[in-house]
Structure formats: structure tokens, C-alpha cells
Amino acid sequence: MVNEEDYGKIIEAHAHIGTWSADNADFTEETLNAAFDEPFTVSINGEEEENEVVRILVSNMSGIDQLPDGSPKIGEMEANETMLDIAAENPKLRTLIVGQPGYGSADNLADLIERRGDEIYGIKLHPNTLQIDANDPLYEPYLSVAQEYGLPVLFHSQDNCSDPMYIYETAMKFPEVPVIMAHLGMGGDDNHWYTLGILQTALKSGSANLYADISWLSPGMIVAVLKRADDETISHLFFGTDIPLGPYSDPAAYPARVSEVKSAIVAAFEDEEEAAELIHALFYQNAYDLFFADREN
Numbered sequence: 001m002v003n004e005e006d007y008g009k010i011i012e013a014h015a016h017i018g019t020w021s022a023d024n025a026d027f028t029e030e031t032l033n034a035a036f037d038e039p040f041t042v043s044i045n046g047e048e049e050e051n052e053v054v055r056i057l058v059s060n061m062s063g064i065d066q067l068p069d070g071s072p073k074i075g076e077m078e079a080n081e082t083m084l085d086i087a088a089e090n091p092k093l094r095t096l097i098v099g100q101p102g103y104g105s106a107d108n109l110a111d112l113i114e115r116r117g118d119e120i121y122g123i124k125l126h127p128n129t130l131q132i133d134a135n136d137p138l139y140e141p142y143l144s145v146a147q148e149y150g151l152p153v154l155f156h157s158q159d160n161c162s163d164p165m166y167i168y169e170t171a172m173k174f175p176e177v178p179v180i181m182a183h184l185g186m187g188g189d190d191n192h193w194y195t196l197g198i199l200q201t202a203l204k205s206g207s208a209n210l211y212a213d214i215s216w217l218s219p220g221m222i223v224a225v226l227k228r229a230d231d232e233t234i235s236h237l238f239f240g241t242d243i244p245l246g247p248y249s250d251p252a253a254y255p256a257r258v259s260e261v262k263s264a265i266v267a268a269f270e271d272e273e274e275a276a277e278l279i280h281a282l283f284y285q286n287a288y289d290l291f292f293a294d295r296e297n
Helices: 031-036 076-088 106-119 136-149 162-170 189-205 218-229 253-268 273-296
Strands: 009-020 025-027 040-044 047-060 094-100 122-127 155-157 178-182 209-213
Touching: 009 031, 009 076, 009 273, 025 189, 031 047, 040 136, 040 253, 047 162, 047 253, 047 273, 076 094, 076 106, 094 106, 094 218, 106 122, 106 136, 122 136, 122 273, 136 155, 136 162, 162 178, 162 209, 178 189, 189 209, 189 218, 253 273
Parallel strands: 009 047, 047 094, 094 122, 122 155, 155 178, 178 209
Antiparallel strands: 009 025, 040 047
């Protein structure tokens, strides 16, 4: 059953500040504030509804961005201290600290967690920009830190270095760690189906604790995934957008995205209660259960 007090709340599970050279972008927290400061109205197949983003899981892209030689633009500690200081001044922001296997050190993250652990909600890794396959042993110290401190790990998932199978291979070595495959395998629908298969295999076998966000999936693909997924799989999916990349540097794009995804779900599921439960799970409850429930209860 959906808690009516929470319905309409959104946890944005994939957001950034910082630079991204591929798009010549330099985003400050003000970009997020413009989209998220106030509740907004969405239209769900013609019916208006008030929504509010209540928490935003955010990492510093400058710690993922590359210099021309392929190395990170700034180091782990600078990227993460900067992000934590910004989040400390914004009650909606929750920090995912960036790891740089091959360049930084998992000990850096452990030290930061010891000092500022109450402000840290997970670890972000981006194999494609690191140009190090996600199944490389260099990731294992970072997963060990996540395991020690009870943190989820968000991997960019796509292809090449970020292949979801590589992520799964690393996650199997740390089955207690929630490992999130961002974008459910970025790319076309074939990539999403491939990644969904890996996610379901992991959950059914108990071999890894995989999750995924649904940023960049088309509304039709989101509906198709929901129709194919069982209850356990659905509980391991949540909403995110990659804001402020792509269209989301425009604050108006966010309500439009929420409207189109919710509208697609309502149109596809005739049972109104089922549609409401799916929407609430994707937009709020699943992310709350993973990132916040143990801290707030």
C-alpha cells in the first residue's frame, strides 16, 4: 500500500555538479536548486498533480571528468570535500563520493568516511572515463570500503569498460554491497534488456545485490521493463535523470520528464492502485529503502 503522505515525493537518484568536458559543461548547485527548490505541478494524462523532489543523490563530475591524457581532472579528496561542503549548505543534497581506481586510493575514501561519514550516502565509480574495466581488481578495495561502512556503490553502466557483466563480476565478490548499474545499461533498448537480464540473474541466484536507475530509458522502455519484472526486480529499480546533463540544464525539463514517465505507467496499467504503487516505488520508496531507511528509522 502507498503511504498517502509520501505519494508525490521524489528522490532523484542520479544528479551532479561540476564539469563535464564532453559537453563543455560546468554546473553549480544552483542548476539543481532551480529545478528542485519548490514543489512543481506535473500532468499525468491530463490530470494535474503536485510533486516535490525531497532528496537528491549527487556526485561531483569534476572528479570523474578527464584531462586530455585521460587522468581525472581533480583528485578524489578535492572532488569529494568540495561536494560535501556544498551539500552541507543544501538540505536536499546527499553526497555520493567519487572513487578513482588506478589514480586515487580507497584509503582516501575510508579516511573521508571516518571523518564525515554521516554526510556520505554512497560511492560513485565511472569505468568508461577511468578507461579501466569494471571487473579489474583495482575496484575491489573500493568495494571493500563500501562493505566495511555499509554504503551502496553506483557504477556507470553502458558498454566497453562499464559493461554490466563486468560490474556483475565485481559485485559477486561483494554480495552484501548494493551495486547500482546506472542507466540500466546506457544505450539502446538492447543494452537495457541485456542489463535487466544480468540484474534478474543476480537477484534470483543471490549472487550479487544489484540495483539500477532508469535514467535515459524511454517511457515505453520503462513500461516494458515493469511488465517483464517480478516484484523483487521492481524493488531494485529507481528513478534518476543524470541531471543536469542532456536537457536537464533547463529546469523545465525535469517536470516534463516526470510527467511523461508517470503518464506512461498510468496508461499501461489499467489497475489504478497497481499503477500508483509502481510510481511510488520507482520515484520514492525504493531509493528511500536503500539509501535512507536505516539512517532515519
